[in-house]
Amino acid sequence: AQSVSQHNHHVILSEAASLELGCNYSYGGTVNLFWYVQYPGQHLQLLLKYFSGDPLVKGIKGFEAEFIKSKFSFNLRKPSVQWSDTAEYFCAVKGSSASKIIFGSGTRLSIRP
């Protein structure tokens, strides 16, 4: 069975600080990995995804994530956050033989202006 862990429930940063949100997954085979963002009161939007190739994936709004297979991790990074990055961030995994995407419990990011 596939599962996703996001260890940080709430992260508070000042503007211009660097961000790294942790994500670990559990699955015995090939995986597709995703980060979604949910701005307050809105639906989920895809930030970036990994399915093969370069393990460093660049997404929208300056976000990137690195797939480290040996650590079963897919951490999200941004070098300098802005107040508008305040949102909830969800890591998600889909195993190659699985029928659906499984989401982590989310990390709430608050940015102090």
Add this chain to the structure above:
Amino acid sequence: NAGVMQNPRHLVRRRGQEARLRCSPMKGHSHVYWYRQLPEEGLKFMVYLQKENIIDESGMPKERFSAEFPKEGPSILRIQQVVRGDSAAYFCASSPPVEGHYGYTFGSGTRLTVV
């Protein structure tokens, strides 16, 4: 090209009533997924459907909940005899009929409040 359309956006039901949530996938998408988001929690998978078929309902409560995706029309998530614990945001997502690394496109959700 409209995205995933969900309606209603907000739904209030009294305990014991029925709730019907509708989802129209993106044009060209034939796979529909329903997720439930409880306050302070992540998204929990409920059910995965293709036209006229339930593919995976492993996340669906055994009682009171049902889902369909008919040949014509939107996918429907139906909750009978609602209870306070059903209050949540219900999100629908869709994906194209090609195996799966594209990710899903989500709708804006239906926020169900049971009073």
